[in-house]
Amino acid sequence: MAKTKTNGQLKNIKTLSAIQSEVKSINRIALSVDCVIFGFDENKLKVLLIRSDLKKFQSKWSLLGDLVDPKEELDSAAIRILKQRTGLDDVYLEQVKTLGSLNRHPAGRVVTVAYYSLINIQHHKLQILDNELHWHDVNDISELAFDHKQILDTSYEQLQRRVQEHPLAFSLLPKKFSLRELQNVYEAILDTKMDRRNFRKKFFAMDFLVDIEQMEQDVPHRPGKLYNFNYNKYEKKKKKWVGIDF
Amino acid sequence: MAKTKTNGQLKNIKTLSAIQSEVKSINRIALSVDCVIFGFDENKLKVLLIRSDLKKFQSKWSLLGDLVDPKEELDSAAIRILKQRTGLDDVYLEQVKTLGSLNRHPAGRVVTVAYYSLINIQHHKLQILDNELHWHDVNDISELAFDHKQILDTSYEQLQRRVQEHPLAFSLLPKKFSLRELQNVYEAILDTKMDRRNFRKKFFAMDFLVDIEQMEQDVPHRPGKLYNFNYNKYEKKKKKWVGIDF
DNA sequence: ACTAAATTGTGTACTTTATACACATTATCT
DNA sequence: AGATAATGTGTATAAAGTACACAATTTAGT
DSSP, rough: OOOOOTTTTOOOOOOHHHHHHHHSSSSSSSEEEEEEEEEEETTTTEEEEEEOOOOTTTTOOEEEEOOOOOOHHHHHHHHHHHHHHHHSSEEEEEEEEEEOOSSSTTSEEEEEEEEEEEEEEHHHGOOOOOOEEEEEEGGOOOOOOOTTHHHHHHHHHHHHHHHSSSSSSGGGOOOOHHHHHHHHHHHHHHHOOOOHHHHHHHHHHHHHHEEEEOOSSSSOOOEEEEEEHHHHHHHHOOOOOOOOOO | OOOOEEETEEOOOOOOHHHHHHHHHHEEEEEEEEEEEEEEEEEEEEEEEEESSSSTTTEEEEEEEOOOOOOHHHHHHHHHHHHHSSOOOOOEEEEEEOOOTSOTTTTTOOEEHHHHHOOOOOGGGGOOOOOEEEEEEGGGOOOOOOTTHHHHHHHHHHHHHHHHSSOOGGGSSSSEEEEEHHHHHHHHHOOOOOOHHHHHHHHHHTTTTEEEEEEEOOOOOOOOOEEOHHHHHHHOOOOOOOOOOO
């Protein structure tokens, strides 16, 4: 590798062929993708986990992941995993961070790109036939295989931040939802209680909810109205940003 | 690779040795780190770029980056690059995202982990002796080598978001700064003008600024008071979060 | 020494947003 | 028919954000 030093600084004189030989050489690392798949059920935020296959982590649960093929895009790998595990392929997906501790994986150096996704459990409920796959309450998870607890925590924190500034919550619900269901999603994600009247006022003031003139069915009480979220209107009107607040 | 299918789902029966062989095999990818190094000078937000060394990108500027060694932590690689290029090793550093398009690099498949960092230009001004390294106005950059423009844009957007919610701006300033300098940093990052009296009111109300009882020197007008930012106090009092706002 | 120029430092009125809070209505279940 | 459980609605108060002007301090120029 061609480098020269000038006053302690590196000069940037690598040639393409030098870089190519570095890229082709043993200088490579296994890459994986791990997906934190969030769902919403029984008024709780859930995450889909699989029982770990490795002896070292026997009996521990882990996130859904796989190695990235050298000819595969990162996002494609995440989409592939989601499709394989949930049967869904049109889901909200967001990259969270990349972890690469030297000893994070027992099989050697594996750098992993973490994603989280939001899915509507109702839509795919029938597809989890693999009995090693289960939905877990996010707040009940104390330990996972590898560094997956850390990935989950970071993803959950990012979800909490982003759900307040972007209309993500709707991805966890059916297309038609009641205001109570929407509030339940926010309360589950943010782990807090909100005032019902102020919550409704806020969302009606935003003016992104469409009253579809239908009512809830099969609820053991007065049914609420059902709404859609109008993404087009949101895209046109969304705020740029606000102010300094920390 | 041992997989079985059950109703279109994958079962998770890989053994450790199967994974090890996947990890060790040709199934590996070159990894790099690219750093967006932000600075603040002449009341403008700047980014440190180097002239690209590759013919294909002749005359284009690029971010500072290097391949990650298989025995090197990701953060360490970013810190190494910052140290090599700026001489600084105690800088604000944040991972932004990982890009892995199949054709993003002419030398082959190279997945890159992007970081941004904030440094105080004054502190290291004398260390940029390499004349291929230059500070550029962030808003003057229209084209960069590889996909570096995309990395810059994403980093800049993330900086704009985060600077509003976290006390990052101070990393671009000397330890002692005047309120006007602080406001200039915010105005440069957010590309906006703010009301001077309201800005002061806001920061004094937060109560994280320490009046160090010194005045600016060598300014051609009435000097302002100098302040420190009290990170300890901030860590104790910082807000959890707020509400729904999009 | 005086004047002009530039910037600091300060307070108040107004607008917008957030919060706290209660009761009548509509449906189901027994 | 009555009990239960949730929906739907408005107002008063508190907090935060915004708009805005003038005197004081220092340097630079003459």
